Amino acid sequence: MNILILGSGGREHALAWAVLQNPKCDKLIVAPGNAGIAAIAECAQFDINDGDRVVDFAANNAIDFVIIGPEAPLAAGVADALRAANILTFGPSAQAAQLEASKSFTKDICDASGAPTARYARFDDAAAAKAYVTAQGAPIVVKADGLAAGKGVIVAMEVQEALDAIDDMFGGEFGAAGAQVVIEEFMEGEEASWFILCDGENVLPVGTAQDHKRVGDGDTGPNTGGMGAYSPAPVMSDAVIQKAMDEIVKPTVAEMARRGMPYQGVLYAGFMIKDGQPRLVEYNCRFGDPECQVLMLRLGAQALDLLQACAEGRLDTVQANWADDHAITVVMAAKGYPGPYAKGTEIKGLADLPEDSANMVFHAGTAKKDGVLVANGGRVLNVTARGDTLAQARARAYAMVDQIDWPEGFNRKDIGWRAL
Secondary structure (H helix, E strand, C coil), X not given: CEEEEEECCHHHHHHHHHHHCCCCCCXXXXXXXXXXXXXXXXXXXXXXXXXXXXXXXXXXXXXXEEEECCHHHHHCCHHHHXXXXXXXXXXXXXXXXXXXXXXXXXXXXXXXXXXXXCCEEEECCHHHHHHHHHHHCCXXXXXXXXXXXXXXXXXXCCHHHHHHHHHHHXXXXXXXXXXXXXXXXXXXXXXXXXXXXXXXXXXXXXXXXXXXXXEECCCEEEECCCCEEEECCCCCCHHHHHHHHHHHHHHHHHHHHHCCCCCEEEEEEEEEEECCEEEEEEEECCCCCCHHHHHHHHHXXXXXXXXXXXXXXXXXXXXXXCCCCEEEEEEEEECCCCCCCCCCXXXXXXXXXXXXXXXXXXXXXXXXXXXXXXXXXXXXXXXXXXXXXXXXXXHHHHHHHHHCECCCEECCCCCCCCCX
């Protein structure tokens, strides 16, 4: 089977690694990839948000199966173009991808399906949004309606912080994503993520995870795309999972089908859990990053079988087989992230680290320059490990972090603290 993965981050490196464990994979190409991916697969350079270009590449390279990693090509309709060309594809249609591409759309789905979520209001005018915030008080959450690469959410603990966020969003900081904002009540509790494969009709849970959004130890500082994650998430008990499935996930999938936009792909559901009751924080239409890294390390070769069954509409014929293990990933980021940061700094020491089914460094933002590995993004490396216990996995991951020579990088020291 010839497989094409679209994307360039740690999520795509983890997907590529898992796909290559399966003997069903004859050839793997990743577009555009990164320096870590290039060490295990062929990389190709073209515009992955251009559906016609992706279709042409897949046809010219005898691709049997396309796995779409990030949200931008999904929102741009790349999955639709591939399916129209009869190319097997993992990832939702552009209509279904609105669950991530529009916060307002997701709120409409929650209203229609009765899924418990935060109270909210939406605005396309800064003055009205500010008046609402002033009346509601803080803490409060301000979200850019559209795609903002995981950065368009401000959890404001003070009213002024929320007012500043509104100015930033309507002022163009997040481009078109901030043309409309959704303002939500602040939900207390513990946050966790659940990943469910959907083939339009059937659903198959493929694991829980918990990530650390804030940049600093103790969950302090601004939100980021994620500074680390672990799986499974203890807060997602069997009872919470059943409630989430019955009250949130299944009603959502049914409402999407009712609207003529059946959801096919992975549904990433973020929950806030308090007193055993899950409420929906957000949906994403792709694997989370860095949650994908811990899930793929745990799933291994079977990941390809599950994604293929999802794309072929036969999820009712497969199951995910989990070992009784734990995985954790620690993000190493460039100093200054999530604000301005330098690119091109050299990273040393990776060649001396173990790479096997229990220890992996997935590359998120790296490049090769004159034969030297350099940082090429904000989040740069995902140091990932498995263990019989979370404590064992965490010890392995941080032992690898300590061996990486990158003075211009930093990482949180407390990934997994809630569970431990």
